[in-house]
Every structure is written in structure tokens, then in C-alpha cells.
Amino acid sequence: MALIIGTAATPSAMQTDAIMPARPISPRDFLANLPLLRQLDSSDIERIAAGTSEIVAPRGTVLFHRGDPCRGFHTVVYGQVKLALQTPQGGEKVIELMGPGQSFGEAVMFLDKPYMVCAETLTDSMLLHVDKEVVFSEIDREPRFARRMLAGLSLRLHHLIADLEAMSLRSGMQRVITYLLRDEPYDGEAGVMSVTLPAPKGIVASRLNLTQEHFSRLLHELIEARLIEVHKREIRITDVAKLRAYKA
């Protein structure tokens, strides 16, 4: 049953509300199925599990603030976590939404700097926290793990650059469209599809660097143009190709 949770990694497949597994799974099983740790042998997993602690966090829990020191990395078992930047004036900008199977905080772990972002649960959640010490010693012990870690960080960097690109040289409308289409193969003939926003519209808007109001208007422009239909967080795309081409 660990598989059910361990593999639901794509954002669009993320459940909106926290779902407890029918039977509780062991941290060990969960760790062993993480992309980062798969293909390590069980003695390695055992060592890592020794440095791992469970965190049960109700909705609205702040896991860490900007400025807190970093003692390891987190991974989501179930629930959803928002990573966000905050301004002194109380504004906030969502960097990323993390769901089951995803992990965060690896990068700061390797630096002697405090967190830059703040992490808060959006739903009741459970996470695992892996101490940096066991990560470091595992890197020394197992080069394959180091390579996985390197690949993981690289991927994060890649996404961050994609975001930077989106924000600096694409319009709000273009950002919305590519967000809706993000895990759609470019030549997919599908025509129609459906996506579910992983969080309230205000949060998604911030993730896209828009105000809630502007996001709302953009969606309605797309509805107006008969390209999508919106019910609550469910968005039906009636013509993928036309949507992709809209004002592009």
C-alpha cells in the first residue's frame, strides 16, 4: 500500500483534501519508495530511517519560517504544503505547492544559511523529516545517492529557471495557459481534458504571480472565448490546441 502514496507525485493527480491511507504505512516503506531513495539497499534505508522523524501537522501549521536554521529536509507523506516568500509588509508570494511524494528543503541543507522561504500546510498533513547528518553520511557512503541528490537539485533549478522565464517574459494570460497545460504532451491529440486546481484560486494565483482578482478575470476571458469551463476548482479544457494557441 505504500505504492499508492509513494507514486502519486504529479501535481495534477494531487488530492485536494488530505486522505489517510486505509492502513498506516511505515516511514521505512515510504522512504524506500521515494524517487530519491529508490534503488538503495535496505541497510541504507535503515540508516536513513534512523535519522527520520514523523511530523503530523494540521492545516495551517507553519513548518518553518524564513530565517529558521535548517536541520534536514522534508518530504510529504499526505497532505499539501505551500512554500512561500513573505514581504515585511505582509504580502506573500507562493513559490511552489508540494504534494505527496515530493520533498523540499534539500538545497538549504547544503548551505550554512537559514531558510529563505516559509513552509505552511494547506491541509492536514503528515511529513517525514530527514536529518542532514544521515544525508551527508549517506552521500559519503553511496555515490548513487549523491547522484540522485544532484539530479534532484538540478531538476529543481530547471523548474526555477522556467518560472523565472515565465514571470519575466510571458504575460499573465500565457502563464495561466501554460499552467493549465503543463503536463500535457505537446502533440497530444486529446482535444479535451480536465485539470483540478490543487489549492484555492487565490493560492494558485499567487503561484502564478497574479492577484486573485486578475486571475479570476483571465479565467473568465478564457470562458468567454469558449476555451474552458470552470466549476469550482475543476477546469475542463474544451480545446487543448486552441487554448495553447490563444494569444500566443
Place this chain on the structure above:
Amino acid sequence: MALIIGTAATPSAMQTDAIMPARPISPRDFLANLPLLRQLDSSDIERIAAGTSEIVAPRGTVLFHRGDPCRGFHTVVYGQVKLALQTPQGGEKVIELMGPGQSFGEAVMFLDKPYMVCAETLTDSMLLHVDKEVVFSEIDREPRFARRMLAGLSLRLHHLIADLEAMSLRSGMQRVITYLLRDEPYDGEAGVMSVTLPAPKGIVASRLNLTQEHFSRLLHELIEARLIEVHKREIRITDVAKLRAYKA
């Protein structure tokens, strides 16, 4: 003499025009003094040097385009390289300016994806290119190297998030000010200081996500407010504390 080149790593210390060392240095010496590779023993350096090639590139050379496959990473010996995103419509956004001692392209190396950015020399430059194969085998051989690499990528990620933050929740003016003050200790009593823009104003503007025109206007607003003086690329800051506080 390798030290002279190998240590000039901070952007503000970067020379505007390419300066050839009085005596040419060996790639080996240069590699050995790179932050990434320091404290590796000479046999390691030797192996890496074996996978390294020299690149002499006159101003305006495109080292790689977006979409090109990645065969290793680059490091600047002398000169200056611009990393930029490009829009289909011919627009471009400078991500980073790289000077002597800095390296780029490590992240893509670990992914099976093509470059997202384009790299072009802004001055006559010389670089070293290190093949990914020797990097991978060195990771397997020497965990300290893996950790350095991890730290390097993490730092890059950290900067990228700082950029994202600047672009999404700071005004153009604030971006200019923090750019000017970027390697100034926060409690520095210095009062006055002087920085030299590493590239033509249009390039720096793009780096800050501004148009050249807007950048020009912002600088003139600061001149008007008697906070800075500008001669060509040289900027004298007459009151660091006041500048930092300006419209903050």
C-alpha cells in the same frame, strides 16, 4: 600567477575588459584553484584535466543556444559571459553575468535535457570545458567532490530564489538599489563606496528585469536625490545608508 585569475571571483571585482595574464597559465593550475575543485589531490585534478578542453572565444561568440545538448560544464578563465533566455519574438532576458572563476551549466549536465538558456561572450574570453563523463566518475570516486558540487548547485538555487523574490515582490527601484549594494555588509559604516557595472547599461538593465530606458530613469531619480553619481559605468554611492533606506 594562477591565483591572480583564480581568485577574482566576485562580480564587482570583475574587469570590464578582458585581460590576458602576463604569462599563460595551464588549465591544470586553473582547475586546481577553482572553488569547486580545491582540496582535491593532484591525481584527481589530473583525471579531470584529461577531460577538459580550452575554448578561446572572441566577443560575441555563442557558446551554446537554448535547445543544444549538454556535454559538460564551462568555467570562465578570463572574459565575461552572458547567460540569457530568449523569446521567439527576439526579446531576451539576461539571467546572469559570469566572470573569471565562475562556472555554469553544471545543472543541465545532471539532467537529460537540453540547455534552457543561451550563453554568449560579452568580451573576448577564454573558458575551460569539462566533460560530464569525468565529472560523473569523479563523483563516484570522491565524495568530497560530490559535496562540493551539491553545495555549488544549492548556492545557485539560493540565488535564483533571491532573484525570483526580487522580481516578484520588489519594485524596479528596489532592485536597482539592492543590486548596487549587493556585496556591501549590512552594517558597513562605510558611508560612501563605488561600484562599476560589469557590462553596458542595457545588459545590466535586462539582468534586473528592466528596460534600458526605465533603468536610465531610475538611475537619474537617484542622481536627482543626491544619492549616487554616475560617470559612464562607474557609480559612486555618496550615502550607503540613505540609499538603502530610499523608498524602502
Place this chain on the structure above:
DNA sequence: GATCCGGATTGACGTATATCAACACTGTGC
């Protein structure tokens, strides 16, 4: 049902920043 609440929408308005176009400066080659 009445009330309340968070989330979402809608409208009127303001503004930071881009765009377009003209021009000024500075050095270089002839």
C-alpha cells in the same frame, strides 16, 4: 431557516513599467 464565513467575483480607478521614437554623447576610423 437565519447567520456567518472564507472564497470568489465584479467594477472603478490608479500606477509601475513597457513601447516607440527622436535625439545626444563618445569614441573610432578614414
Place this chain on the structure above:
DNA sequence: GCACAGTGTTGATATACGTCAATCCGGATC
């Protein structure tokens, strides 16, 4: 000295977006 190219400035105008404030809607709660 003159032409020229690269760079930077300045002004007029446009616009994509944010801000503020007034609802509105659907679901809990009593």
C-alpha cells in the same frame, strides 16, 4: 574634421497589471 556605430538619454503615449471596495455565493453552524 567628418561620418559612423554603439550606447545612452529623454519625452509622449500606451497598457498590463495591481489596489480598493462592494458584493456574491456556497457551505457550515446554530
